[in-house]
Amino acid sequence: MFKQKILLVFVFFIFFSSCAYISKSPDRPSKDIIEVRKKTMVVVQKYVNTRLSRVFFTGKGVLITPRQVLTAKHVISADPDLMPLVKVDQIYSVAKDSIKLFPDIDLAILSLKKDIRPSFELPIAQTAKPQPIFWFVYSSGDSLKLYYGQITGLKIFSKWAGHHIAEIKTANKNFIIRGDSGTPLFNFWGELVGILVAHDLNDWSLGYAILIPQFKNSQVLKGAIKHH
Numbered sequence: 001m002f003k004q005k006i007l008l009v010f011v012f013f014i015f016f017s018s019c020a021y022i023s024k025s026p027d028r029p030s031k032d033i034i035e036v037r038k039k040t041m042v043v044v045q046k047y048v049n050t051r052l053s054r055v056f057f058t059g060k061g062v063l064i065t066p067r068q069v070l071t072a073k074h075v076i077s078a079d080p081d082l083m084p085l086v087k088v089d090q091i092y093s094v095a096k097d098s099i100k101l102f103p104d105i106d107l108a109i110l111s112l113k114k115d116i117r118p119s120f121e122l123p124i125a126q127t128a129k130p131q132p133i134f135w136f137v138y139s140s141g142d143s144l145k146l147y148y149g150q151i152t153g154l155k156i157f158s159k160w161a162g163h164h165i166a167e168i169k170t171a172n173k174n175f176i177i178r179g180d181s182g183t184p185l186f187n188f189w190g191e192l193v194g195i196l197v198a199h200d201l202n203d204w205s206l207g208y209a210i211l212i213p214q215f216k217n218s219q220v221l222k223g224a225i226k227h228h
Contacts, residue, residue, distance in 0.1 A: 026188045029134055033190035038144055041136050043087040044071050044182055062184035064122045066115035071182035072197045073101055073108040088116055100220050106197045125191040128211035133185045133193055147174055166194050168207040176207035185209055
């Protein structure tokens, strides 16, 4: 009887220790996670016709399946008659009539005419509580620079239809600038947490991101992944 109690205590100890280990976020993302997530980063480009010329707009996005890109809606919203292009190692065309817009929120999914990466599905975080995060910024040419930051709080803005928006604080006073819209934000497990949609005009080390976990059950997101 005594041995059974000792065994039971030992089992409970192992169980709770493993739970504590699983729930604890690592201090930094591993090199493998950084390299794998770097390959999901894309540039979204669009030319917009004006009275005088064609103006070039650019933003960012993330591959959620081999040929589908999640980005900010405002990156592609101007001049709906002109299709956006996606740039990785080369230019990829977006399939006609394939753009899926999330209702009342600044998110869109683009389907490309062919796969960019081998088969995979990007993991989405279960929650988006305040936590450390990382993302990538194009520094010079096509080279990507690793940024670290923190989700410092959650806010609700009427501009975004009452959805929770994360306030992002960059580390080392790095700037969030125009053109970073659509940038994916990852937790240290490499799971997608948010999509960057704006920066603070008074403090460029502050940004705002739409949290993706609150849309895990969205028909737009589920449908895009299901029908890939």
